Amino acid sequence: MIILSSVIIVLILLAGALFTASGVFKKAKYLDPWKRDYADQFEDPRVKLTAYGLLAPNGHNMQPWKIRLDKQNPLKFSLYSDNTRLALASDPVARQTLVSQGTFLEYVRVAGEQLGYQATIRLFPEGEYDEQKLGESMDQKPVAEITLLKVQPAANPLFDYMFLPDTNRMAYKPDPLTAEQRQHLEQTNTDEALKLTFMDASADIKKLGEYGIEGTDIETGLKRMNEESAQIFRSNESQKNKYRYGFSFEGQGTTGVKKHLLQGLITIFPSFNNAEASTKLAVDAARTAAQHTPAYALILSKDNSRTSQVKAGMLYSRLILAGHEQGLVMQPLSQVLEEYPEMKAPYTRIHQEYAPGGETIQLLVRLGQPTQDTPLSMRRAVTDLIAD
Known part of the structure; x- marks a missing residue:
């Protein structure tokens, strides 16, 4: 009984240390801009x-x-x-x-x-x-x-x-897009210089999912990429309030007690957040996403000018908001479209297959109905x- 009580006390103290390191009692100032009345003060x-x-x-x-x-x-x-x-x-x-x-x-x-x-x-x-x-x-x-x-x-x-999260990296329901949803989303593109296409055939879903995995695998296998991600990863509430940009556990869908335990663990023992562990998590998440995606969308531009890039972003915002209106969530798969030497092979292949007219794929997006909310x-x- 004495041993059991000692173990319980140690566990309580350990949990307390982790929650304190996480910053569980700090106000999340980094979420203030999401409040509906935030803009009213100006x-x-x-x-x-x-x-x-x-x-x-x-x-x-x-x-x-x-x-x-x-x-x-x-x-x-x-x-x-x-x-x-x-x-x-x-x-x-x-x-x-x-x-x-x-x-x-x-x-x-x-x-x-x-x-x-x-x-x-x-x-x-x-x-x-x-x-x-x-x-x-x-x-x-x-x-x-x-x-x-x-x-x-x-x-x-x-x-x-x-006011909803723009990206959901979790698994999606298997339900395909309805004709009404698809038509609604297609109407978001009003720019003749851009092309918005949807892919929901099983062969395309398989192929585009594989591109998502391949791109993630290449990116996470590069030291400079891991170092860049580590520099903007915010491991606790104090860091999130200080910097208010970059990555955090919320981006992986982690919330509540689990989030604070992980934040505390990483804060006290930074070595836990090593490149090998992060790579495995990212690739596993990409595989899960590929297996649970009923449709993809591609935004293409006739050229790759700065103007076309900006216009593609404007269309993407309309697509996300219209998707939310239809009960859909999205995730851009950016890795395979990144432009550095190690990504050249898959970048070239995906353009040969899905932009045969010489267009530039500005965005590759998975979309579907969510299985869980994201923070x-x-x-x-x-x-x-x-x-x-």
């Missing part, structure tokens, strides 16, 4: 709409957005790519970063309609980037110039779905996006 309509844009899906959760408010026109502002938030190992040409600019712009547009502001979006008003001086060019040239016009508010049916991801304070 009077400037440009800042209000930026607060909604902040919720948009984005590559590696880097939130690579920078806003400059026009000093002469109180209804005009510009969006820039934040060159300090590039994932250069996995996205060396910053294609995903530019797609993320598009997702932001579409959320701004949808929110504007809801709040009574018509947003006129002019892409690359000063021309596209100088690719030879990409970082410098990002700082000098805006991705978009947004001019607002006060109009009567018009309820946008997609607005409410902006919200970290978001920075909107004021952090506003540059001088």
Whole structure:
């Protein structure tokens, strides 16, 4: 009895240490931007709409957005790519970063309609980037110039779905897309320069699932990729509140007691979060996803210009929001579309098979009905996006 009591006391103390290290009692400030009234604290309509844009899906959760408010026109502002938030190992040409600019712009547009502001979006008003001086060019040239016009508010049916998680990496139900769902999603593409296609034949589902696994296997097998991911992994509540971007256990669908136990364990024993363990988890998750996906969507562009990348992101936001409206969730499979030497073989094959007309596949997305909810991801304070 004495031994049993001692064991129980040790376990309680251990659990207490893990929960304390996790930060279980800290307020999750990194979730504040998801609150429905978060934008209400700002009077400037440009800042209000930026607060909604902040919720948009984005590559590696880097939130690579920078806003400059026009000093002469109180209804005009510009969006820039934040060159300090590039994932250069996995996205060396910053294609995903530019797609993320598009997702932001579409959320701004949808929110504007809801709040009574018509947003006129002019892409690359000063021309596209100088690719030879990409970082410098990002700082000098805006991705978009947004001019607002006060109009009567018009309820946008997609607005409410902006407050849901944009990515669900879990297994999906086997139910195929209905004709109504498919038609609804197809209507999100109104740009002739883009192509939105859906794949639900068993052969395509098998093949695209294999591409997802292969891309994950290649990426997680590269040291520089693992180091990049480790640098933006937030292992506890203190780190998430401090940085408010990057990866965390929530991205793997881990919540509640299990999340805090894992966070505490990794915080106290960082060696537990090693590359080998992370690689196995990622590949296993990719296999599970491939086995539980009833359909895929591809967004293709006629070229791979910066403008096309941004437009693809805008379409992706519409697709996600319309999908939520239809009870669907999504996950972009970005790895096989990444542009670095080790990924060249599968990148070339998937384009030969699914973009035979010479288009660029900007996004490969799995979609279906969820088997479980996924948590919200970290978001920075909107004021952090506003540059001088």
